[in-house]
Amino acid sequence: MSRYASENEELAPPLSATTLEHEAGRIGDPAERLDGVPKVTGAFEYASDLRREGMLFGATLRSPLAHARIRRVDIARALASPGVEAVLLARDVPGKKRFGLNFDDQPVLAAGVVRYAGEPVAVLAAASPAEARAAVGRIVLDLEELPGVYDMEQALEADAPKVHELGNVLRHVHIDHGDVASTRADVWVDGYYETAMQDQAPLGPEAGLAVPAEDGGVDLYVTTQWLHVDREQIAPCLGLPEDRVRLHLAGVGGAFGAREDIHSQIHACLLALRTSKPVKFSYGREESFSGHVHRHPSRIWVRHGARRDGKLVAVSARLLFDGGAYASSSPAVVANAATFAAGPYEVPNVQVEATVVFTNNPPCGAMRGFGAPQVCFAHEAQMDKLARALSLDPVELRLRNALATGSVLPTGRPIAGSAPVREVIEACAAIPLPEPEPTSGRGALHYPGGTGGTTRGEGLQRGVGFAVGYKNVAFSEGFDDSTAARVTLRLDDGEPEAEVYTAAVEMGQGLYTLLAQIARSELGVERVVLRQADTLIGSAGSSSASRQSTMAGGAVQLACRRVREELSRRARARGAGDGEAHGLAELRDLLDEPATAEAVHRHRRTERFDERGQGDVHVYLCFAAERAVVEVDEELGLVRVLQVAAAVDAGRVMNPLGLAGQVEGGTAQGVGLALMEEVQLSGGVIRNASFTDYLIPTMLDMPPVAVRAVEYPEPEGPYGLKGIAESPTVVATAAVVAALRDATGRELNRAPVRPEEIVGLVGPARSAGAPAIPDVPGQEAVPSYLAMSSGQQHLM
Amino acid sequence: MSAAAFLRPGSFAEALELRAARPEAVAAAGCTDVLVELNFGRLHAESFIDLTRVAELGTLGVEGGTVRIGAGVTYDALVRGAGRDVPALAAAARTVGSPPIRNRGTVGGNLASASPAGDCHPPLIACGAEVELASASASRTVPVERFFTGPKRSVLRPDELVAAVWVPKADGPQAFAKVGTRNAMVIAVCSLAVALRPSSLRVGTGIGSAGPVPLAAHAAEEHIGGHLEEAGAWETRAPLRPAAVERFAELVAQAASPIDDVRGRSGYRRHALQVLARRMLTWCWEEYRHEPRWAA
Numbered sequence A: 001m002s003r004y005a006s007e008n009e010e011l012a013p014p015l016s017a018t019t020l021e022h023e024a025g026r027i028g029d030p031a032e033r034l035d036g037v038p039k040v041t042g043a044f045e046y047a048s049d050l051r052r053e054g055m056l057f058g059a060t061l062r063s064p065l066a067h068a069r070i071r072r073v074d075i076a077r078a079l080a081s082p083g084v085e086a087v088l089l090a091r092d093v094p095g096k097k098r099f100g101l102n103f104d105d106q107p108v109l110a111a112g113v114v115r116y117a118g119e120p121v122a123v124l125a126a127a128s129p130a131e132a133r134a135a136v137g138r139i140v141l142d143l144e145e146l147p148g149v150y151d152m153e154q155a156l157e158a159d160a161p162k163v164h165e166l167g168n169v170l171r172h173v174h175i176d177h178g179d180v181a182s183t184r185a186d187v188w189v190d191g192y193y194e195t196a197m198q199d200q201a202p203l204g205p206e207a208g209l210a211v212p213a214e215d216g217g218v219d220l221y222v223t224t225q226w227l228h229v230d231r232e233q234i235a236p237c238l239g240l241p242e243d244r245v246r247l248h249l250a251g252v253g254g255a256f257g258a259r260e261d262i263h264s265q266i267h268a269c270l271l272a273l274r275t276s277k278p279v280k281f282s283y284g285r286e287e288s289f290s291g292h293v294h295r296h297p298s299r300i301w302v303r304h305g306a307r308r309d310g311k312l313v314a315v316s317a318r319l320l321f322d323g324g325a326y327a328s329s330s331p332a333v334v335a336n337a338a339t340f341a342a343g344p345y346e347v348p349n350v351q352v353e354a355t356v357v358f359t360n361n362p363p364c365g366a367m368r369g370f371g372a373p374q375v376c377f378a379h380e381a382q383m384d385k386l387a388r389a390l391s392l393d394p395v396e397l398r399l400r401n402a403l404a405t406g407s408v409l410p411t412g413r414p415i416a417g418s419a420p421v422r423e424v425i426e427a428c429a430a431i432p433l434p435e436p437e438p439t440s441g442r443g444a445l446h447y448p449g450g451t452g453g454t455t456r457g458e459g460l461q462r463g464v465g466f467a468v469g470y471k472n473v474a475f476s477e478g479f480d481d482s483t484a485a486r487v488t489l490r491l492d493d494g495e496p497e498a499e500v501y502t503a504a505v506e507m508g509q510g511l512y513t514l515l516a517q518i519a520r521s522e523l524g525v526e527r528v529v530l531r532q533a534d535t536l537i538g539s540a541g542s543s544s545a546s547r548q549s550t551m552a553g554g555a556v557q558l559a560c561r562r563v564r565e566e567l568s569r570r571a572r573a574r575g576a577g578d579g580e581a582h583g584l585a586e587l588r589d590l591l592d593e594p595a596t597a598e599a600v601h602r603h604r605r606t607e608r609f610d611e612r613g614q615g616d617v618h619v620y621l622c623f624a625a626e627r628a629v630v631e632v633d634e635e636l637g638l639v640r641v642l643q644v645a646a647a648v649d650a651g652r653v654m655n656p657l658g659l660a661g662q663v664e665g666g667t668a669q670g671v672g673l674a675l676m677e678e679v680q681l682s683g684g685v686i687r688n689a690s691f692t693d694y695l696i697p698t699m700l701d702m703p704p705v706a707v708r709a710v711e712y713p714e715p716e717g718p719y720g721l722k723g724i725a726e727s728p729t730v731v732a733t734a735a736v737v738a739a740l741r742d743a744t745g746r747e748l749n750r751a752p753v754r755p756e757e758i759v760g761l762v763g764p765a766r767s768a769g770a771p772a773i774p775d776v777p778g779q780e781a782v783p784s785y786l787a788m789s790s791g792q793q794h795l796m
Numbered sequence B: 001m002s003a004a005a006f007l008r009p010g011s012f013a014e015a016l017e018l019r020a021a022r023p024e025a026v027a028a029a030g031c032t033d034v035l036v037e038l039n040f041g042r043l044h045a046e047s048f049i050d051l052t053r054v055a056e057l058g059t060l061g062v063e064g065g066t067v068r069i070g071a072g073v074t075y076d077a078l079v080r081g082a083g084r085d086v087p088a089l090a091a092a093a094r095t096v097g098s099p100p101i102r103n104r105g106t107v108g109g110n111l112a113s114a115s116p117a118g119d120c121h122p123p124l125i126a127c128g129a130e131v132e133l134a135s136a137s138a139s140r141t142v143p144v145e146r147f148f149t150g151p152k153r154s155v156l157r158p159d160e161l162v163a164a165v166w167v168p169k170a171d172g173p174q175a176f177a178k179v180g181t182r183n184a185m186v187i188a189v190c191s192l193a194v195a196l197r198p199s200s201l202r203v204g205t206g207i208g209s210a211g212p213v214p215l216a217a218h219a220a221e222e223h224i225g226g227h228l229e230e231a232g233a234w235e236t237r238a239p240l241r242p243a244a245v246e247r248f249a250e251l252v253a254q255a256a257s258p259i260d261d262v263r264g265r266s267g268y269r270r271h272a273l274q275v276l277a278r279r280m281l282t283w284c285w286e287e288y289r290h291e292p293r294w295a296a
Helices: A036-041 A129-136 A227-238 A265-275 A285-291 A330-340 A372-390 A394-401 A421-429 A511-523 A548-573 A583-590 A656-675 A727-744 A782-786 B012-021 B034-039 B075-082 B087-094 B099-104 B107-113 B121-126 B218-230 B242-255 B266-290
Strands: A002-005 A056-062 A068-074 A084-088 A120-126 A140-145 A169-177 A187-195 A207-212 A218-222 A245-249 A279-282 A298-306 A312-322 A349-357 A460-473 A482-492 A495-502 A527-531 A595-602 A620-633 A638-649 A705-710 B005-007 B026-028 B047-050 B060-063 B066-070 B130-134 B139-143 B148-150 B161-168 B174-179 B190-197 B202-208
Touching (some): A056 A129, A056 A265, A056 A285, A084 A129, A120 A129, A169 A782, A207 A265, A218 A227, A218 A265, A227 A245, A227 A265, A265 A279, A312 A330, A312 A372, A330 A349, A330 A460, A372 A394, A421 A460, A421 A638, A460 A727, A482 A511, A482 A548, A495 A548, A495 A583, A511 A527, A548 A583, A620 A727, A638 A656, A638 A727, B012 B161, B066 B075, B087 B121, B107 B161, B121 B174, B174 B266, B202 B218, B202 B242, B202 B266, B218 B242, B242 B266
Parallel strands (some): A002 A527, A056 A279, A312 A349
Antiparallel strands (some): A056 A120, A068 A140, A187 A298, A207 A218, A460 A620, A482 A495, A482 A595, A620 A638, B060 B066, B066 B161, B130 B139, B130 B161, B174 B190, B190 B202
16 A cells, blocks of 8 residues: 655645555566556646645746847736736846756846747736736737747858857767778668657646745745756756755656756746745646757768678767757757667777757757667668668667677777667567458558548558667766665554655656555565655656666665664664564564664766767666567558567566556657657747647557566666666657558658658658768867856756 | 636527627537637637537437438537438548547537538538528528638628538448548548439539638549449449549549648648549449449
8 A cells, every 4th residue: 555645735635635555566566556546537636736825827928939139028018917916027037047957058038039939038927827828918029030040950050040159069979989981891871860859748738836935935846857956957046045945746747858857947936936925837738849848850870881791890870969949958868869879789880970959949858768769760770771781681680789798889888787689689579470450341440540541451561660779777977866765664553654755756657656666575564655755855866867766766775774774773672683573563563663764876987978989978778679560551651550569678677567558658659759749840930839730649559569578687776677768769769660661662761750751752851961070179068168057967 | 718708598599699699709519629729829709609508409310311410419429320321421520539529529510610621521512411500580501512711711600600411311322531640539631521422423522621621522523423424334333444433533632722731741632632532432332332222
């Protein structure tokens, strides 16, 4: 039995009042999600449900233009608008005017210039949402449009408009391993690939409630992935010391990277402090598209060389990512992409030139996969091309080149942890293919086109595609990462109950269920309470980079073991022979006072890139392979994915239900990028900012996913576990598009694949050639050479 | 809608009086369009006429050879109640949104919104349906094909409400198909309805989402109608000549005037219509040849 507990009963009554009875799960059990039932029944309180007596509603004026000088902002009519209590502009920000994850380059409110369409210019608070919206419409925003940069290659041109004074290159990473230039190969294959901007599409949009406190500070209840790094950015902008800005996790309806950056946090706090009233922000879907970063669109030029027996001898890759108007986490995304560009293969000679540029498009940053899906799309298409050129089976070609523990990575260091790439490939390939189906008479839902009823068997072609990829777990490049946890064992009505307290964010991924499983296993109790996360305990780091099972899991494991040590001390002090509590009665005796322990889990140190892009940059790696089977209506270009077979490198399966859920969900996002998901831009303006026109897969678009876990314990993971949440997303897009190529014989070098490309009305994406390599001071992000302060690293 | 006047007539007569008195009021039934427009801030209305209590609008019945579908009949009720009599319309209704939308959305609302992408419009046009419009003082019927005047515009006057749609009972095979970039819950990239009408020796067509208004492909209808008549095929039920089918498909594609937008490109829309026309004419004709229901 587990339940959530809230510090503040008033704020979260439906949730904290819910006690969930379900089968107690320990490590390895198929434990049901402790937040599952309240989410399904509607009892779960999401951030958008937050309310406080007398609260105001915030609203944001966003720039309609992507690049413009702000001539004038006239708020007089908005201030006089019914219900309005405050209207704030950049000049009203009392502290630092800018914030950001990697660099504080993003204005709290734009002043002087706007750099993307959707950038906040003014915020206000009013008595009702309708009054707030109406007042935003009464602000006069006088803009003078400036020439903008809307294309990532244009951004690199010498005469391109500058998005920032420092120029349009945000970071260039150079990896030079072996000697590509003098490598001889029997076969070379070249390719050019593009991927589109993808939205994380969490079902719960951004929301938060800021409550002014008596000490002049503020309590913020908010959707986020990392409470402490939010506070790190919020407090300086408010001009407050950190201890007067307290963050509390509100119900998060999905994140997938979209909750790593600040959305309304600073705006809500500013308005709450100005009005001395609680202020709530709750974005709608349309605003949400402007309220968070997206997956980077990419262009990739790549060349693979191999011997006749299929052994890779060289990979050279040129990557270009569109970072949009602000840095966000782009510097880390492009570094990830660079390190994975050659794929999960042993390649003795690798050269990667990876650039992320500023443009006047909406900012891009973290999304599940974090740079890896883009390069996986390219390297896996290249492996298939190579297999064709060598007349080799594509799976066999991958097996011949698979990384293993001890293999040297393009970053020049051997893999220290587990790397069962061969095993993952073999497990995936061994999953049975779906049975053939009759061509006619299936029923409309079982054809490409689904409910549209567009075929009764005409034009069908089946195809199979295979993809292997990998993802780093936890933050890389020397980041000193840690998670704190406090575990308390006490009696509640005579029953032992463990309370697990961390600042780690549950956003739907199942972390709290996992932490409860760990506490049960370590402490031998059934009842576990997950205390609401806040900043009154040490940082948990981000629920991102597939890291939290490792990091929070490790911290809770350690804290539980310290609680057990405390019980042993008590037992010894009371004369029990071996210092162990035997049986419930004895445990009750030892718990006359609660036993509490804190612990911090820290992973091994990694290194930064040297000047040749060499270094032990990643903590550990998680691999996955997927095989997609598709059926294409080749005359209409419509697709039905029949099956995805997935094998993931799980280290140790902690919860088979949770694992399957992550693989299915991660695959769905990859299927979405393969077939339909694209944020469409015109002059930097999003043209499809709604779920009417930004399509994500439905149940009819998602195939059954056959999941296999390969278990080779990871030394860096508690219990040997690996964080697997991203690896299915990394490979799914590549696998589905490979299957489409197999079905159609077409090149299909751009994701998402559009129907007109499948039927051949539109040819493959073409490039006149890779752009020149930019002149940068070194491997770090350009702003770091200009003494811009950094966000996250400062925390540690 | 809290601050607005929310008018709740209990009869159609009362609704029409309110309509006449409050021409600025937004008529609302299932609200599947109205609420979205309100939430997106694209619709600013002070008053609403809630039609959900008007029982007459929810009736569905057959009168002679015609099915009368009250404007308040939901897609779900249509599918359950008239699937056999108006198969193409029912097929279109099945493709609308998700089950909750089909439980709320109405055929009359679909017409009144007059979106070029409205799913019901192509089958209504292909079947030669008429829409019954009523005001407090009069009522009139308009062929559905002539109802639409532009994107989201129709001949519906400010003092009128859609009362019903009259659809000839199917006298031959019909088909509806909708192309979308996902397999459910999608707004049409393009759609097509084909209706064989042996009693009038005609083939009806209706094209959706491929022009400013839903439309019929008259040249295609005349071509295939002429071909069938010349060959005596309505009687002999002989197989269709592939060249005749292909010409029909080309003419359907040519009848469309699609644009490029976020949902699709014009060239693809035309191409897809041609593929659908070829397939759907063949499906209908083969059903006409073999299905006992359509035997003479």
